[in-house]
Amino acid sequence: MKELIQSFAKIPGPAGSEAEIARAIRTKIESVADEVYTDVLGNLYAIKKPQSNSSAITKTVLISAHMDEPGVSVVDIDEDGFLRIAPLGHLKPSELIGQRVQFARTKIAGVIAADGDVARDKVEFPNLFIDIAVRSKEDAHKLVQIGDAAAFDYEFQEITPRVLLSHALDNRVSCAVAVDLLEKIQLSFQLVVVFSTQQQVGSRGIQVAGYRINPDLAMVLGATPAGDTPKSKNIQVKMGGGVAIKAQDAAMVVAPALRDYLIQLAESDQIPAQIEVASTARSDASAIQVSRSGVPTCGLSVPMRYLDSPSQMVHMDDVENMRKLLEAWLRSDKLFTHFTY
Amino acid sequence: MVLKKLTEAFGPSGFEDEIRQVIYEEVKPYADHVYTDALGSLIVEKNPGAKGTKILLAAHMDEVGFMIVNIEENGLLRFRPLGGVDPRILVSKVVRVGEKRHYGVIGAKAIHLQQPEERTKPLELNQLYIDIGAKNREQAENLVEIGDLAVFATEYEEFGDRRAKSKSFDDRVGCAVLIELLKQPTTLPLVFAFTVQEETGLRGAGPVAFRVKPDLAIVVEGTVCFDVAGTPSHAESTKQGAGPALSVVDGRTIGHAKFRDFIKGVAGEEQIPVQYRRTVGGANDVGAIHLTEMGIISAGISVPTRYIHAPAQIIHLDDYENTIRLISAVLGKIEKGGHPIQ
DSSP: OHHHHHHHHTSOOBTTOOHHHHHHHHHHHTTTSSEEEEOTTOOEEEEEOOOSSTTOOOOEEEEEEEOOBOEEEEEEEOTTSOEEEEEESSOOGGGGTTOEEEETTTOOEEEEEEOTTSOGGGOOGGGEEEEOSOSSHHHHHHHOOTTOEEEEOOOOEEEETTEEEETTHHHHHHHHHHHHHHHHOOOSSEEEEEEEOOOTTTSHHHHHHHHHHOOSEEEEEEEEEOOOSTTOOSOSOOTTSOEEEEEEETTEEOOHHHHHHHHHHHHHTTOOEEEEEOSSOOOTHHHHHTSTTOOOEEEEEEEEBTTTSSOEEEEHHHHHHHHHHHHHHHHOTTTTTSOOO | OHHHHHHHSOOBTTOOHHHHHHHHHHHGGGOSEEEEOTTOOEEEEESTTOSSOOEEEEEEOOBOEEEEEEEOTTSOEEEEEESOOOGGGOTTOEEEETTTTEEEEEEOOOGGGSOHHHHTSOOOGGGOEEEOSOSSHHHHHHHOOTTOEEEEOOOOEEETTTEEEESOHHHHHHHHHHHHHHTSOOOSOEEEEEESOSTTTSTTHHHHHHHHOOSEEEEEEEEEEOOOTTOOHHHHOOOTTSOOEEOOBOSSOBOOHHHHHHHHHHHHHHTOOOEEOOOOOOOOTHHHHTTSTTOOEEEEEEEEEETTTSSSEEEEHHHHHHHHHHHHHHHHHHHHHOOSOO
16 A cells, blocks of 8 residues: 555645556556546546445445645746646645745746745745746747646655655545455446546536536545644544544535444444544535535545645555445445445 | 627626627627527527537626615615726726716725825725715615616727727627627527626526537637836737737636637637647636536637726737637638547
């Protein structure tokens, strides 16, 4: 699993430019899924049909994991070859100064810097630029197109053998969990895994995926900010304290029956778990829940330190517990009967 | 003169009846089928059922305006904006109010009466009112009702270096582009949609896209332009006279790169000037359309408009004409070569 996470985390995939991470995931799942395709928004779908026996259930479960990460998009190029940028996702301009980035399409490297006549704490996006070390607009145009997007460029590290540090762990960790699941599971109903796009800019990819699949039940895999650091304002979810079962986030509330079912499963299978009540973080769950005539939607999250930075930290225990509880849920007896609507 | 007719028509968000009728009269001779939907968008079909790429061309017909929310004892009207209006630009502007289009002026305390402290602060919305010359509430109530609408009173005028000013180029210039395109012969199944309530949150366009289910969508807009002295290229967003602006990323959309590149390629072949929209603030109907159903490949093409969402918006007529030429060439290329994205 760790190798899978590492291989996904090193690929730049800012919102709207998920083609390469989608290709990497596709390579892994092509042979284990019955059908794999992409759509207009770039979402990657993996369909796993029910086991071929007469008792197969005609239900569909959707599992989603977004592929994208925050980044910046080039909107203009100066005469001297500096690239002017716009944010893709919730980024604070002053925190970007000095950050290294890599372009998704071309792998060109650059560093974000700011106009010299603005105080650091007053910097807004129009004051920022990417320096790719060229001397003219003409030279820049040979390397970059308007609309090209870049993501943070930091090495994947194992701080300890069980704790990972990287950019894009939100949400490549979940992508890895979903890939591992596809490789190993066979179910009596149809499973559709959506590796979704543009979550960082407002869950846009999953909106059209939810409409297309129209599932009976949905599970969103993601990350939630951990609150176990000094004076943290985040909820008391601890890194290494177990997989977080979503009760609510800033954009949706999970139906109590769905949430409690997951809590019971965690208890009976002795899988360490915590409750996620995230007041600031959003997820794809809100968009699936209101798709078409509404979809029962729940979520599992990995507690993540420094979620809003390029140095995100997760504990492998939590990742493995997410994987375990996900499988326990999919294999549970009352998966389609524990709630009514 | 279609630009004059369209820009002077009344039509704040949610109350597009007059502008819809004006557009209806213009499109009727060229349309195969015309109808409105439940929200009030006007939908015009050309060659319905024909083979080929079905393209939705959309422009919103609503404009920013105001709703009267109270009539004071002294006959002055309190109001709230419909759509994003900067309260600092409102003082002393002339408006037309209500069914009878009464003239009114947005009033405020004269400079003589202001304390030094007051002069340093912009007036807020709750300090402003519309004066329609009524002596008291009773007289005002004979002229307007609570819930009546108001828009800026500016008339269309051409001046200077092929410039034109009006109250509502956002987005009547897009509506005019659509009307001119409708007049051109084509074999493609085209749907021209004049949408409602864009200024209050892209509300009309989604249901139109859901109904039409196009293979491709192009939204034609009037967009921000601040190409004045001292503004760097990336902050001016667009430049007047430099051609239609292609959207890259805005508040609601990350543009479809392949479709944008196709449009840019056509502009190159036809030697039509184009530019990119170089800022991200704001959004247009693409934001709603591209996420409809299973997703729709969409592009935003805009005429640079100075002083947008203000009483005197200015466009360059070259940009208007080049927008028509560009979209016409794009349609022509798709007619010959089929859907551009595989």
